[in-house]
Amino acid sequence: MSVMIALAGDARIGTDDRGLNYGEGVFETLRIHAGKPLWWGAHWQRLVRGAAVLGIETPQADAVRAACAPLLAQPGDGVLKLLLTGGAGGRGYAPPVQAQPQLLISRHALPPSWPVAGGRVRWSQLRLGIQPALAGIKHCNRLEQILARRECNDPDIHESLLCDALGAPTCAIAGNLFVLRKGVWLTPLIDRAGVAGICRQWLLSQGIAREQRLEIADVEQADAIFLCNAVRGILPVRALGAQQIAIPPELQALTQRLAQAEPAFARTGDSENG
């Protein structure tokens, strides 16, 4: 059967949906700017890659893009979410023989803005389970992120850094991690846990950073730290726990470079980015 595509507001979800029962699905959250979804191609490719890992059929990209049009036409910046689930299925882990996956499309407000002077982060006590079969894709099994978010209930802390079960720094709760070490930007390998983010992918494609297995000391002794994701761009870090972190010219230059390539991330001081 073909994939059902629906705007979330119109959709009726069955109680036997495999997304609801098992988190069997993948999703993307795209920045909407000037009526367009940013990095559409990269997001779509990751969704297709993730769906293939889970064995979920994907719809035609053109049909999805067309269905998004009314949401993109709304004024201002926002977030476009695509959620592809396995669809209706019987009880039990084995996928149904005749599955009808469904793709739900919705628009959301931008998240709160990141402090212009840089955010404060801390280490999460929770460690990410190591699962190479799922690492990199943006699947819907997100209890680890929810637990890590609940763990961090200090309103002065903007994000948490997560290590994997073997103690390697891997990512933030909702973003990737970059550290400046000896003049080189490094970002953790996403081969054991974490999501291979689209802003991270853009930075790697620009030759700006290198993937590497990190140790905690690489983060704690970094000359600069930033997080990034596809909705909010580059998020400078000015404190890790009690430790102050500089925001050096190299990081300011990187932020400007992204803003020049993608004006959505220009800090114009307006209400959406301020």
Next chain:
Amino acid sequence: MSVMIALAGDARIGTDDRGLNYGEGVFETLRIHAGKPLWWGAHWQRLVRGAAVLGIETPQADAVRAACAPLLAQPGDGVLKLLLTGGAGGRGYAPPVQAQPQLLISRHALPPSWPVAGGRVRWSQLRLGIQPALAGIKHCNRLEQILARRECNDPDIHESLLCDALGAPTCAIAGNLFVLRKGVWLTPLIDRAGVAGICRQWLLSQGIAREQRLEIADVEQADAIFLCNAVRGILPVRALGAQQIAIPPELQALTQRLAQAEPAFARTGDSENG
């Protein structure tokens, strides 16, 4: 807000349900026999324990039990499923301030019967990620089980055995694991991965078996192996890959002991158990 309780057939699931988006929920599958749900108390306690880990409010047990009544009144044996999700929530991992969790109740047919002469199992290539924060509870992040099930597409193989990321045998895809070693029944610790099953709990409560970290050799050199779950009871194993496994009198005695305590698991040769 209080928890919404609904029969699955009548329920309308919002597209922003946190179960659908993140697998934020817990579930139970209970055996229905003679119009009653088996081991109700133990299932309910596990659901409450899991909900507490995820920070989801639970409804009153009495109200849930009352809502199940029409499903229990249907003739024959079956499966009662309780699915408690975080309910509606905004985009993002942080739980909404005012969450309204929902509990969905549904009835399903029994799964196919396990071979009377014992089933064939194999080792899964997929290893379970280690996550002590989620081990034991029956949460809705089940992509590992789905991948393991997809991996095993040989119809002559009835189940797969899973090791955790450190190589310790942990469970089957939909059941717990017991092995007979030197006259003692052993079952893996469920402190790093896996679900602490209700039939397993019954067996431990009877003083029949001991929890222990197992190695692969403990399974491959076992004098007997069985799986178990709350819907199907004890499931003897007669082959592990190419290796034949005996079903000794100790295992037959155990199966009889369970059947005497819980007649749902008596093999009467009827269509439900045959």
